[in-house]
Amino acid sequence: xxxxxxxxEALSKTRLRLWLKLLKSVNGIEAEIRRNLRDQHGTTLPRxxxxxxxxxxPDGLKMSELSTFLKVxxxxxxxxxxxxxxxxxxxxxxxxxxxxxxxxxxxPKGKAAFEELAANHETWIDExxxxxxxxxxxxxxxxxxxxxxxxxQEESGNAK
Amino acid sequence: xxxxxxxxEALSKTRLRLWLKLLKSVNGIEAEIRRNLRDQHGTTLPRxxxxxxxxxxPDGLKMSELSTFLKVxxxxxxxxxxxxxxxxxxxxxxxxxxxxxxxxxxxPKGKAAFEELAANHETWIDExxxxxxxxxxxxxxxxxxxxxxxxxQEESGNAK
DNA sequence: GCTTGAAATTTTAGGCTTGAAATAAATACG
DNA sequence: CGTATTTATTTCAAGCCTAAAATTTCAAGC
Numbered sequence: 001x002x003x004x005x006x007x008x009e010a011l012s013k014t015r016l017r018l019w020l021k022l023l024k025s026v027n028g029i030e031a032e033i034r035r036n037l038r039d040q041h042g043t044t045l046p047r048x049x050x051x052x053x054x055x056x057x058p059d060g061l062k063m064s065e066l067s068t069f070l071k072v073x074x075x076x077x078x079x080x081x082x083x084x085x086x087x088x089x090x091x092x093x094x095x096x097x098x099x100x101x102x103x104x105x106x107x108p109k110g111k112a113a114f115e116e117l118a119a120n121h122e123t124w125i126d127e128x129x130x131x132x133x134x135x136x137x138x139x140x141x142x143x144x145x146x147x148x149x150x151x152x153q154e155e156s157g158n159a160k
Numbered sequence: 161x162x163x164x165x166x167x168x169e170a171l172s173k174t175r176l177r178l179w180l181k182l183l184k185s186v187n188g189i190e191a192e193i194r195r196n197l198r199d200q201h202g203t204t205l206p207r208x209x210x211x212x213x214x215x216x217x218p219d220g221l222k223m224s225e226l227s228t229f230l231k232v233x234x235x236x237x238x239x240x241x242x243x244x245x246x247x248x249x250x251x252x253x254x255x256x257x258x259x260x261x262x263x264x265x266x267x268p269k270g271k272a273a274f275e276e277l278a279a280n281h282e283t284w285i286d287e288x289x290x291x292x293x294x295x296x297x298x299x300x301x302x303x304x305x306x307x308x309x310x311x312x313q314e315e316s317g318n319a320k
Numbered sequence: 321g322c323t324t325g326a327a328a329t330t331t332t333a334g335g336c337t338t339g340a341a342a343t344a345a346a347t348a349c350g
Numbered sequence: 351c352g353t354a355t356t357t358a359t360t361t362c363a364a365g366c367c368t369a370a371a372a373t374t375t376c377a378a379g380c
Contacts (some may be wrong), residue, residue, distance in 0.1 A: 015289045017283050019189070024184045025304045027231075028311040029179070046336065064358060071187075073338055078360055080336085090269040100345045100358045112200045122176050129175045131306045137178045140300060144185045146291050204368065224328060233368050238330055240366085260328040260375045 021108055029128050041117060047070075048121070050080050051089065051106065051114040060093060060105030077104075091111055196284055201277060206232075208281070210240050211266065212276040217313050220253060220265030251272055251318065255264075 034045050046112035053069050054061060061069065067077045081104050089110030095101040106114065194205050212228050216235060221229065227237045241264050244250035249270030255261040266274065 011294060012282060012286045014294060015201045015292060015295055016285050017287065017299055018292070019285045021301060021304050021308070022186060023190070025307040025311075026182060029307065030183070031231075032314070053247075058350075062358080063360090071191075072336095074359065075339085075361075076337055083335090100348075102359080112357080122172060125176050125179045128307065128310065129179065130310070132175060132178070132303065134171060134174060136303055140303065141178055141181060141297055142224055143292065143300065144181050147185040147189065147288065149183070150288065150290075151185075152168075154192070163337080204365075222328075223330090232366095234329065235331075235369085236367055253329095258328080258376075306351090 004101060005063070029125075032123070032128065033124060037117070040120065043117070045082050046076075047084060048117055050104075050109060052079065052118070054090065054104060054106045055111065055114045056117070058105075060118075062095065062101050062103055066104060076104075084110065096113035172253075175316070189285075192282060192288065193281070194278070195295070200280065203277070206236075206240050207244060208262075208277055209243060210237065211270060212278070214264060214266045215252065215271065215274045215278070216266075218261035222255065222261050222263055224261075226264055 029044070037043050037048055050066065053066060063077055063081065064074060066081070067074045070077065077156055081090055081092070085092060087153060089107055091105050091107050091110075093103045093105055095103055164169050190205070197205060197208055210226065213226060214311060223241065225239055226241070227234045230237065241250055241252070245252060247302055249267055251265050251267050251270075253263045253265055255263055
């Protein structure tokens, strides 16, 4: 059919428009989170992300594990952990048996600071996604799984 | 009912998880686009965004219009337009009647370069959102409208 | 014509991010 | 053992981004 190609063409444009809208929405939410972190807590999203990762692993994470987990470069976490350490929120601990490696771990002060941040963070998200019911979320969530599945396939493909 | 608060609590956690998944998906797609732009075209997403905005306005945009449109700072577009200008893709044109202002406009070379980028871009997005049908898109799109509506309300609220 | 305040833009200081180069330590192997 | 490769991490150069300060020009009111 001659119609099929035209429909495909239209779908492609529709997807592009959706992507732009999705990007705009997510960036807007992210911008608000950054603003809140800065204005209400004097911190930044990357710092929050690092603290959040470390909070999940009370025994600490090696620098390389941290960068893999957060999907950022090694050099990146070096700088962020440096500053969190200066602020007394994170500690570098030597790994016994491997003098190359170090584990980053939240200090008690860092843990307390994170817990306060996390509670506020959840509230912000809740407000920003106000009006999204459980059914909406389930539907979108499964759609996103398609995207994430593709992404993890690519990673393993690139890792050859 | 005692049950209501618990349900609300659970919904809040569910929304947070959705947000994290959404962020991961969008960031993953964005990372792939950046990679493609870099590896296949030797350019970057911010440059593409500026060119894309200018392509929509053949008569050009004032620097301030450009930063408003892209929702980035004035200083930011200054730097990007500087480099695009060095590369001969963009031109700064004086605005008659206002010696403060300048209009940024794509050169013919810039327009040609953008059109090539844009075609590839659409293809990438199409592949990345493969499996999203028109109905899926419509559903998500209307949900995102809620988010965007809230965002635009906030803007006007902050602008007081 | 002056002065004052607003507007358009650039500059600056500081933080984030990356990919690639540099270090240093561990491991493999001949 | 000694050399070579791999692994963990940091350093570096370059680009992106922001908020705030500085510059230049415009516009209004006296």
